[in-house]
Amino acid sequence: MTWKATVLTLFPEMFPGPLGHSLAGKALADGVWQLDAIDIRDFAHDKHRSVDDTPAGGGAGMVMRADIAAAAIDTAKAKAPAGTPTIYLSPRGTPLTQAGVEMLAHGPGVILLCGRFEGLDQRVLDAREIEEVSIGDYVLSGGDLAAHVIMDACVRLLPGVVGNAGTHDEESFAAGLLEYPHYTRPREWEGHAIPDVLLSGDHEKIAAWRREQAEALTKTRRPDLWEKHGKAKS
Template sequence: MSDSNKSHGRKTIHPTLVPRELMSDRPDLARAWMAQVITLFPEAFPGVLGLSLTGKALQDGKWQLKPVPLREFGEGKHRNVDDTPAGGGAGMVLRPDVMGRALEAARRHISPAAPIIYLSPRGRRFNQKFARHLARTPGVTLICGRFEGLDQRVLDHYGVTEVSMGDYVLTGGELAAQAMLDATVRLLPGVLGNADSIEEESFSNGLLEHPQYTRPATWEGREIPPVLMSGHHGKIEQWRRVQSEEITRERRPDLWDAHKAAKRGE
């Protein structure tokens, strides 16, 4: 996640839709899944996480979101958080002493079993399996990168896991953090309300999801497949399975190969 501009003198960003009352002045809940986000832009949260099911779950205390403003731990009068890269090069690097102070402060308020994750394009790929793993932890501390990255010593010292949302580079980790939290929070008990929907969606069984249809029965000359209107649950399940397999084989041969290998027990 890189941006070659220095951090000094940046304009303040004021998002128009930030329901911060969902996060501020709320005591820590002992059994709620905790998400901490170390960021230069705490005003970006909860963002879309404050809407729909994740927002309702946040309001209901099924999980907690605590942005940690990195700037508050900065150096000197201007609260500097970055410096030039050792050995030369373009851009700026987040300082280890600044990030270290932020991590120490944050980790005092979360279970030691909660992992620390740095959103980084060089990290392991985030997927549904990883989301399910995170949902079974007490929570997570996310580090949102900026500029040319974070001093490697922080990653080594705290045993930080680097995770990538895909093969592309963003200006910072905030969007990636929101995507990761959305994918994880929806798997927490009681958030979706219908456990069956989780079992049937894409990636739950290693396959992409089958096509979905609803009323009207005919639209623009296109009809719902008759088998879905038959009421024969066995045939419907078989049709959906075949559709999932065909779509996965055509669109994601990597997933299809992994699915076949799993069935063979490899």
């Protein structure tokens, strides 16, 4: 089965965007994965194709209507492979992790609902059992860029997209650690040399050095990951 991403958006022209280039773009052209961008405005009820209304209880901004969002979601689900999860990109959602990305990449695909305005009517989130996911503790103008992030993270894990599948095993977060430093030619650059151990040819020593570097970086830069790593090992 071909992995399929379905994006519900007010700006379908934003897709595939950057995912139409490089490895993801080649994989899309080769049919390794599929992309369907659905315009939420196609489900509006008026000639102005309005999809939002003022928030109940007052307040600034506008809220995407439940009836319109639900119609778009139901259409997407009908077209997507069975068992495809629906995700609403939201700063209040569960933080995206590499483990979560791997689960999505190993499934049939994903339906991504891109919000705009002040948010989405809570009733449709509850009625359609939609999972909320966040890509970070900040606010974007909409969920479209977040959808690109999730798709890119998933697509690169699909078989045949990245030339050397072993690359994934040593990336940041693969073992709960940040990735070790990398070096390449020239051997010396502006007075800085490649660490001798990397030129030793001793694979055991190189592996140990890389592990030490990954642990040191994680401990310094991401103490939260380091704490989780310690608990996982114990």
